[in-house]
Amino acid sequence: MKRRPVFQVMAPLDRDALAALRADIAAHGVQVPVVRTADGRIVDGHHRARIAEDLGIDCPSLTVDVDDQAATEMALRLNLLRRHLGPVAWAAAFRRLAEVRGVKLGQGARNDRTSDSVSEVARPADLSALATELGVNPRTARRRLRLADKLAGHPDLAARVDRGEIDGRKAEELVRRENFARRRAEAPPPPRTTLGDGIEVRCGDFRDVLADVPGGSVDAVVCDPPYDNAGVPLYSDLSAFAARVLKPGRLLVVYCGKVDLPEQLARLGEHLEYVWTGAVFLPGRHNEHRGRMIRGRWRPVAIFSAGLYRPRHWIIDAFASEGNGAKSPTDHHWQQSVGPFIRWVEQVTEPGELVVDPFCGSGTTGIACMSTGRRFLGCDIDPASVSLTVERLRAAERGDDVEGEGA
Numbered sequence: 001m002k003r004r005p006v007f008q009v010m011a012p013l014d015r016d017a018l019a020a021l022r023a024d025i026a027a028h029g030v031q032v033p034v035v036r037t038a039d040g041r042i043v044d045g046h047h048r049a050r051i052a053e054d055l056g057i058d059c060p061s062l063t064v065d066v067d068d069q070a071a072t073e074m075a076l077r078l079n080l081l082r083r084h085l086g087p088v089a090w091a092a093a094f095r096r097l098a099e100v101r102g103v104k105l106g107q108g109a110r111n112d113r114t115s116d117s118v119s120e121v122a123r124p125a126d127l128s129a130l131a132t133e134l135g136v137n138p139r140t141a142r143r144r145l146r147l148a149d150k151l152a153g154h155p156d157l158a159a160r161v162d163r164g165e166i167d168g169r170k171a172e173e174l175v176r177r178e179n180f181a182r183r184r185a186e187a188p189p190p191p192r193t194t195l196g197d198g199i200e201v202r203c204g205d206f207r208d209v210l211a212d213v214p215g216g217s218v219d220a221v222v223c224d225p226p227y228d229n230a231g232v233p234l235y236s237d238l239s240a241f242a243a244r245v246l247k248p249g250r251l252l253v254v255y256c257g258k259v260d261l262p263e264q265l266a267r268l269g270e271h272l273e274y275v276w277t278g279a280v281f282l283p284g285r286h287n288e289h290r291g292r293m294i295r296g297r298w299r300p301v302a303i304f305s306a307g308l309y310r311p312r313h314w315i316i317d318a319f320a321s322e323g324n325g326a327k328s329p330t331d332h333h334w335q336q337s338v339g340p341f342i343r344w345v346e347q348v349t350e351p352g353e354l355v356v357d358p359f360c361g362s363g364t365t366g367i368a369c370m371s372t373g374r375r376f377l378g379c380d381i382d383p384a385s386v387s388l389t390v391e392r393l394r395a396a397e398r399g400d401d402v403e404g405e406g407a
Ligand SMILES: C[S@@+](CC[C@H](N)C(=O)[O-])C[C@H]1O[C@@H](n2cnc3c(N)ncnc32)[C@H](O)[C@@H]1O
Pocket: 204, 205, 206, 207, 223, 224, 225, 226, 227, 234, 332, 334, 335, 336, 337, 358, 359, 360, 361, 362, 363, 364, 365, 379, 380, 381, 382, 385
């Protein structure tokens, strides 16, 4: 009876890789000896041994006198060192090796804001030492572990990444889209939700659902409209809305795109006075504009006032987004980092004042307001975005970490 390959720690090779190995062994014989325990069990080389047996050719082997735990560790280590593993399979083998070695993997070092995914990040010294031993940069190891976490419930996507069909970033994007589509299929949020002290979220087009906001009643409009070409006309409507609802001399702070920036600025100026342009430096990978061969690392932030600007505070005009730009699987596609929004809100309003965001997306401005004691009124035309906003605001109310690291 055939012995069970107890040390076959990795998934079997796929059909193409197996066919390539078979062709190589048929042409050159088994070049790398199979490793066996003293009682003949294979530690490394299951595929080689099986192909040699099939082809009826000699299969050289080495015997190691080790216990089962050391044999498992050896199998994992050899696979991690030699086999061309995709990043997700590598992360799985790395975790198992860490387990076998007794290297503790810290839990919850990073809050994924998901109920079904527990992030594991090794204590840096342990992770670094183990990754370095395997010839892998610790940052790469950490990135692969995070990617594996995010793709945990999506084996098909993980397999596509490992086969090199899509990169990790694309896979994460597909997971976010899938999660968002699921959210869309759920029951729509109520037209209005109020939370805590002076926080309200509405569902619908801002031109309709914010039409009842009294003129001259708002202390600041802080927002991040769509930047794409189709969204450009919204900047005229935003300008008219802000001019109507803002108290005299108060500010609209608006994240802009770069491709259509001249037209966005011109439209904002239709009903408002230009004050300044600030910036937010973006973390993570560059935004590539291939046609222009430009890699973008910052976002313009336009500042306009309702009538003549009446300065109340010094304004610092540029901030860096914190974090590394990574998004969790449940984040909004356009989710921004909360930190810079906190700084804008703090700089243009006083505690207790009212901030409006007509394009709230995942509610980043609302979270900034909640954490700085401002009142907030936000809306979004997309019900799934509104339900995400309400969820994040409720989490923020409970004191959970809702910091986004998006761009
Ligand atoms: C760039 S995203 C905002 C992202 C947000 N700052 C965040 O951190 O999640 C722009 C949002 O504007 C919403 N939107 C587009 N047109 C709108 C309209 N006419 N009224 C209200 N919301 C609109 C989109 O659904 C989208 O969620």
